[in-house]
Amino acid sequence: MSAIQYEKNADNIIILTLDSPNQSANTMNGDFRVALENIVSKLKSETDITGIIFKSAKKTFFAGGDLDELIQAQPEQAPEFFDMIQKMKAEFRYIETLGVPVVAALNGTALGGGWEIALGCHYRIALNDPKAKFGLPEVTLGLLPGGGGVVRMVRLLGLQNAFPFLMEGKQFGVDKAKSLGLIHDTAETAEELFDKAIAWVKANPKSQQPFDVKGYKIPGGTPSSPQVAQVLAIAPAMLRDKTKGCYPAPEAIMAAAVEGAQVDVDTALTIESRYFTFLATGQISKNMIGTFWHGLNAIKSGASRPKDVAKWQATKVGVLGAGMMGAGIAYSTAIKGIQVVLKDISTEAAEKGKAYSQKLLDKRVSQGRMTAEKRDQILSLIHPTASNEDLQGCDLIIEAVFENQELKAKVTQEAEQHLVNGGVMASNTSTLPISGLAKASKDAKNFIGLHFFSPVDKMQLVEIIKGKETSAETLAKAYDYVQQIGKTPIVVNDSRGFFTSRVFGTFVQEGLRLLAEGVNPARIEMAALKAGMPVGPLAIQDEVSLTLSEHVTSETRKALQAEGKDLPRSGADDVIHKMIHEFDRKGKAAGAGFYDYPEGGKKHLWDGLSHWKKDTQISEQEMIDRFLFVQSLDTLLCLEEGVLESVVDGNVGSIFGIGFAPWTGGALQFLNQYGLEKALKRANELETQYGERFKAPDLLKQKAQSGEMIQ
Missing domain, CATH: 3.90.226.10 (2-enoyl-CoA Hydratase; Chain A, domain 1)
Structure with a gap:
C-alpha cells in the first residue's frame, strides 16, 4: 500500500x-x-x-x-x-x-x-x-x-x-x-x-x-x-x-x-x-535524538518496569512532611486528579504546605491557563493534617522529611500501619540507602525509594530506588505512579547516593577542588557553562546549601567507617569547612555563600573567594574535560557496579536529574561520542595528573578493546 x-x-x-x-x-x-x-x-x-x-x-x-x-x-x-x-x-x-x-x-x-x-x-x-x-x-x-x-x-x-x-x-x-x-x-x-x-x-x-x-x-x-x-x-x-x-x-x-x-x-x-x-x-543531533527521542520513548513504554505485573493507579497518596519537597509532591499528585493527605507535625505546617499549591495554581489562573473552578477542584484534593489517622486508606505513602535515618524510621512506622493491604511505602531520600531505611518497615518488600528533584513542580525526573528486598510488584506500582503524575521514571539499585546524588556530587566537588587549587572562580563557573552544564558548580553548591553538603559528607564518612572503610578528605572538604566555620557563609538560603545576594540586585561571586586565588594556569578545555569526565566515568562505574541497570536510564537520568550537558546525549553517550579508545586515553591522562577519581572503570577498558559501544 x-x-x-x-x-x-x-x-x-x-x-x-x-x-x-x-x-x-x-x-x-x-x-x-x-x-x-x-x-x-x-x-x-x-x-x-x-x-x-x-x-x-x-x-x-x-x-x-x-x-x-x-x-x-x-x-x-x-x-x-x-x-x-x-x-x-x-x-x-x-x-x-x-x-x-x-x-x-x-x-x-x-x-x-x-x-x-x-x-x-x-x-x-x-x-x-x-x-x-x-x-x-x-x-x-x-x-x-x-x-x-x-x-x-x-x-x-x-x-x-x-x-x-x-x-x-x-x-x-x-x-x-x-x-x-x-x-x-x-x-x-x-x-x-x-x-x-x-x-x-x-x-x-x-x-x-x-x-x-x-x-x-x-x-x-x-x-x-x-x-x-x-x-x-x-x-x-x-x-x-x-x-x-x-x-x-x-x-x-x-x-x-x-x-x-x-x-x-x-x-x-x-x-x-x-x-x-x-x-x-553531525554527531550532536545523533546524541540528542538517541536520548531525547529513543531513550525517553523507551522509558515511556516501560523499559525498566517489570513486564508481568498488571498496570496500577494510585487513588489516595499520603505525603509525610509539608516542606518544599513534600508540598511539591502533593501539588504534582493533586494536579493529576489524585487525592492527597499532606501530613506534618502541626496542622499549621501542613496548611503552609498546601498554600504552596494555592500559589502555583493562582499563577496559572492569573495567566489564563486554568479556570478558578479547576483550581478549587485541585485544591480540594489536598487534605492538610497533623493526624496519622487521616492516612487511613492510602495506597501509597511518601515520606519526605529531613535526611535523618532515625526520623525517617519513626515517621515510617507511624504511617505505614494506615496503608491499604499491599500498599507502597516510599522514601523521598536523596542519599540514604533504601535497604537501611526499609529495616524500619513492617514489610521491606513493599518499601521503595522515590527520589524527587527540587522544585518538584518543574523537575521531570523521579529516581526510583530498589532496596534489596523490594518486590517486582512494588517497583511496578512506583513506576506507574511516577508516570501517572506525568513525570519520567528511571530505576536504580540501592547504594549510598544512588546514581544521581552520587554523580552530581562529583561535579560540584570538582568545582570546589579547582577553587582549592587556586583557579579564578569566574573561570570555573564559565568553564562549566561552556561544558554544557546549566549552572556553575559554585552557584549550585550555594543552592544546595553548604551545611547540607557538610552534613551528608559527615554521615557518609561515619557510615563508611562503621564498615571499616574511609572517605579521605579533599580540597573540596576544606573549602566547605572554611566557608561555613571561618567565613560564616552557608549558601543562598542563608543569604551568603560563594555568591553575594544583594536585595533587589543581581547575585555575584563573593570577593572573599580571593582567599584561594593563586592565578593557577589551567586551560578552559582542561576544566571542561575534568567536569565531563569525572561525571561520565562515575556514571559508567554505576553501570559496572549494577547501581544502574540500563544505559538509557543513565543517559536520561544524567541530563534530567543532574543537568549533565544535553548536547552529549547523556553521561554514557558522552563517552561513546568521544570515542571509547580516545576516552580511555584521556581518562588515563587525567588520572595521572589529578588522581584516582579519573581512573577508567574496567568496563571502559573492555569496550575500548572490543570496539563495542556502551549500550
Whole structure:
C-alpha cells in the first residue's frame, strides 16, 4: 500500500490521503519519498486538475521526519543525503507552484515535517481540537526544519516573529495558529473539514502562495532593512551567550533564516538543505535524538518496569512532611486528579504546605491557563493534617522529611500501619540507602525509594530506588505512579547516593577542588557553562546549601567507617569547612555563600573567594574535560557496579536529574561520542595528573578493546 493514496473526484480535485503503511503515524520515511515521487509523476500526466487537497487517514495529520533514518546519516553520506532532501523539496515545490489551489485539511497534530507539508499548501483548515499541536520542534533534537519550514515560516511571519518557533521549537495550538494567520479556517467535524477544503478549492480556482506573488515583501523587512539589521547585529552574540557554543542547531537555523531571506524561494530552500545536511550528519543531533527521542520513548513504554505485573493507579497518596519537597509532591499528585493527605507535625505546617499549591495554581489562573473552578477542584484534593489517622486508606505513602535515618524510621512506622493491604511505602531520600531505611518497615518488600528533584513542580525526573528486598510488584506500582503524575521514571539499585546524588556530587566537588587549587572562580563557573552544564558548580553548591553538603559528607564518612572503610578528605572538604566555620557563609538560603545576594540586585561571586586565588594556569578545555569526565566515568562505574541497570536510564537520568550537558546525549553517550579508545586515553591522562577519581572503570577498558559501544 502506498504511503500517499491518490484519488481524483468528479470535480477534478486530487485528494492525497497520507497513510504510512505499518505505522500508527505518518512520517517522512522511504515509503513516503517513493509515494511522493509517484504522486508528482501522476500529477504531471494530468491535464485538467482543479485543485489538490492533503488529508490524513491517521488519528493525527503527520508526525514528521523519520528519526530512525536520520540518526543513521553519516558525514560521508552528506552528498547523497543533500540530494535526497533537495529532490523531495523539489517535488513539494512542484505541487505548490502548479497554479491550482492546494489545501491542507489538518485533522490533528502536525509537527516537524507534518507542519512543513501544511506550510507548503496555500490554505490550511484545522479541526478545532484543543489537543492538536503545530510547530517545528526539530531544534530540540539538534536539527533544523529541513523540509522548507525555515524558508516558509520566515516568509509568512517575518524573521523576528519566526525566530521563537524555529530556534526554540515553540509549539502552538489551533487558536494561536489562527492568530498568527497560519491557520485560515477551522471545522468542528472531519466531514466539515473536508467539505470546507472542497469549497475553498472551488472558490479559488487560481491560487498561489502569497510569497510567490510578484512584489511580495517579507513582514517586518529583509535583513538589509534598518530595523531588522539593527536586531541582527546583536542577535548572534545573544544566541551564543545562550548556547555557549555547544548547540550548532540554533545557530544554523539563524543563518539559514537570514541568508534565505535575502534570496529567492528556491535558492533559500537550497541554503536550508545545506544546513540541514550539516546538522543531520553531525554527531550532536545523533546524541540528542538517541536520548531525547529513543531513550525517553523507551522509558515511556516501560523499559525498566517489570513486564508481568498488571498496570496500577494510585487513588489516595499520603505525603509525610509539608516542606518544599513534600508540598511539591502533593501539588504534582493533586494536579493529576489524585487525592492527597499532606501530613506534618502541626496542622499549621501542613496548611503552609498546601498554600504552596494555592500559589502555583493562582499563577496559572492569573495567566489564563486554568479556570478558578479547576483550581478549587485541585485544591480540594489536598487534605492538610497533623493526624496519622487521616492516612487511613492510602495506597501509597511518601515520606519526605529531613535526611535523618532515625526520623525517617519513626515517621515510617507511624504511617505505614494506615496503608491499604499491599500498599507502597516510599522514601523521598536523596542519599540514604533504601535497604537501611526499609529495616524500619513492617514489610521491606513493599518499601521503595522515590527520589524527587527540587522544585518538584518543574523537575521531570523521579529516581526510583530498589532496596534489596523490594518486590517486582512494588517497583511496578512506583513506576506507574511516577508516570501517572506525568513525570519520567528511571530505576536504580540501592547504594549510598544512588546514581544521581552520587554523580552530581562529583561535579560540584570538582568545582570546589579547582577553587582549592587556586583557579579564578569566574573561570570555573564559565568553564562549566561552556561544558554544557546549566549552572556553575559554585552557584549550585550555594543552592544546595553548604551545611547540607557538610552534613551528608559527615554521615557518609561515619557510615563508611562503621564498615571499616574511609572517605579521605579533599580540597573540596576544606573549602566547605572554611566557608561555613571561618567565613560564616552557608549558601543562598542563608543569604551568603560563594555568591553575594544583594536585595533587589543581581547575585555575584563573593570577593572573599580571593582567599584561594593563586592565578593557577589551567586551560578552559582542561576544566571542561575534568567536569565531563569525572561525571561520565562515575556514571559508567554505576553501570559496572549494577547501581544502574540500563544505559538509557543513565543517559536520561544524567541530563534530567543532574543537568549533565544535553548536547552529549547523556553521561554514557558522552563517552561513546568521544570515542571509547580516545576516552580511555584521556581518562588515563587525567588520572595521572589529578588522581584516582579519573581512573577508567574496567568496563571502559573492555569496550575500548572490543570496539563495542556502551549500550
